Amino acid sequence: MTQLWALSARELARLIQAREASAREVTRAHLERIDQVNPVLNAVTLVLTESALRAADAADAAVRRGEPTGPLCGVPMTVKENIDVAGSATTLGIAGLRDAVAHGDATPVGELRAAGAIPVGRTNMPEFGMRWHTANTLRGATRNPWSARHTPGGSSGGDAAAVASGMTPLGLGNDGAGSLRWPAACCGVAALKPSLGRVSHSGSHGQPQPAPFAFQLLAVHGPLARHVADLRLAFAHMCGRSGGDPWHAPVPLAGPAAPAPVRVSVVTDPGGRVDPVVAAALRKAAGVLAGSGYLVEERQPPMLGRASEIYHQIMSAWGRVHEHQPPVATVAPGEFARFWETFEPAWTAAAGTPAFDPMMERAAIARAWHTWMRQAPLILAPVCTRPAFETGADLDPRWQADWPDRIRISVTVNLLGLPAVTVPVGIEGGLPQAVQIIGPRFREDLCLDAAAAIEASTGPLTPIDPRPQPRA
Template structure:
């Protein structure tokens, strides 16, 4: 009989609803797991134990009274520290924001809570989410549960590490440049980056800068595709304050089989690590076995998409008049990272566009035509696996990082949905690929990811290979 913390969110809902277990028992099991493994991982920064147990008791009372507590029915979740949870600090990983207590939930967290989900803790992130490794001066480093020598990814690295070690079945993060999908690749989880306009981004203490409204979205990370679908279904309501929100049905019209898939093996000619190449080929074979038609193609305008993304983020990613320079409020290590990366970031913008949004529209048109021939794309998230700690402080090593992330940031630029799906491991590290679809066709992406998942061994939580004593000094 598996422990409760080993079960999927969907299975936990079933057991709670049928009375096999109580929501309190589920929350207690996950709190014990947090106590056991979080000291060696540092994925959760704050544990909301009292609030979570009180919410679990409310779920159990509702069930005893014959009321419906909601479709997530007492399932514990974690929430990244740049998303508002009422009564908890939205720190963004910054020491100066340690007391920035949110007065109310972010809209999608309120929706999930109303559906029965229970926030059990907050999760770690890099400062302002501006790094592909999860560490900061306030909370310290999150460790990759597979290897203490490698990054767990960023910026939603805390949620990915928490999910894959069984501290929760569901984590809520966000993705502005692969920030859900890259940690999923590093930690071996599955994650959904929804379409622009799906999940409301309004709420919080101040409006979000334009670049993050356009390029970033909130989404779930889990161990199972069905759990991504469960969470996604209940976080897409419109709260009336997001001008990007589009009330599009969650399931689009059927696509006649066989569904065609474009396989991108070397995005824009970028070198691809053998382990990543193997993961892509394996995923392609599994989709073929499931009845999909997979053909190799390259994505249009990929290099320019990365340049336009960089130009928009550079110009509109911060509220310059009201926010101090990041280096003045972040840690010394972050200042070292940004000093090392800034020349590469500047070069990544390429030739300045007369109007970046006009060029974005042209690239979107090219991708629309491409997806019209094959509605799904199978591609790497990053063309290289999880890097060793400290590598992203090396300017020479960072010089080709934008090229390795081209497929990830193109998805953000164009507002497309993508699902990260693990395909196994090599040399002790997990691997994942992404399935990209047309805007608002998360259903197609999730279906394809489920087809891959059904043909590989089930993903169970792992015990972390980390040393708790090394957390405080980790880089």
């Protein structure tokens, strides 16, 4: 019999509604799984045992009484430590915020609770969410369940590792530069980066005031899961309320049917040298989509290099508020300070020639992409042009030099506010392979459809037990 912790969110919700399993049983199964594997992975930073069991008991009582319950009734979830969960600290991975307890839920957390989901834990992240590996001085490093030698990704690496190892069927993270898609690719799970405006940013980042402009424009909350159908289910129930977010757009979840066959542009040269393992994953996904009735062809998007430069200019000017923060080394000493000091030259170079008005150039790029995507609404691309790197590699300035080029396509998605779904496509060298499907704004439905077609052919890769560490 399949263990409860190994089931999908949809199947767990069905079992609870049918009274074939109780919400308490489901919650306990995941809490026990956390006890079993988290000491190895260090993905869950705080286990919400008491509040989770209370919520599970309340859900079971409602089911027994025949009361209406939400579509995620009794389904566990984890939440990254830069999203408010009432009664727990929103640390941003920073030791100085270990006691910054949130008095209420961020809007998407509240929406998922209203649908019946139960937070069972908080998850690890790098300081400020500004690194592509998950480690910090407050919580330590998170291990990739596939390989202790390789990064779980960042900055939502805690959620990705937790989902991949069966500690939770759903994770809630965010993506400002691939921070959902990259860890999902590293850990072999699926993730959805929604369109700008879909999911409220209210109650995020532990701040009573809104986030800096760059994060409002470039970063969004989204779900991680082992199954594309679970992404769709969670997404449908986390974007209903604005929570006072001025960017929020109450757009229908499904748009008009795209003309058949749906056309897909494959981006084989997104910038930087494409690793053969990444190129093979792209070819495999393209073949699956072609076999599923999509019209697949290689096409290069417009202004991709300049889009990456404008992204870095906006994030530098309106995201990194130096004048309002003490030096990095005093807030996040140790490895993060070292990372940021060595990465600063690569970051600065990635901004390119300063724009007279970055937002004006952003609008021109968005218009060019809109015209280009009218010919083919979907894009198949790598998340990054290299697979998961070995831990510590991102502290090497030589390694860092071309990283902005490696993730050029992913940050362009953030710049333009487009939706994207990361989906696994296989295993190579003991590590998962993945691709992303990018769509027009507010067409998450098209991205999810294509990702589901890939998943139907390749199958989910997880949950897995943490792989043993190699012998010295």
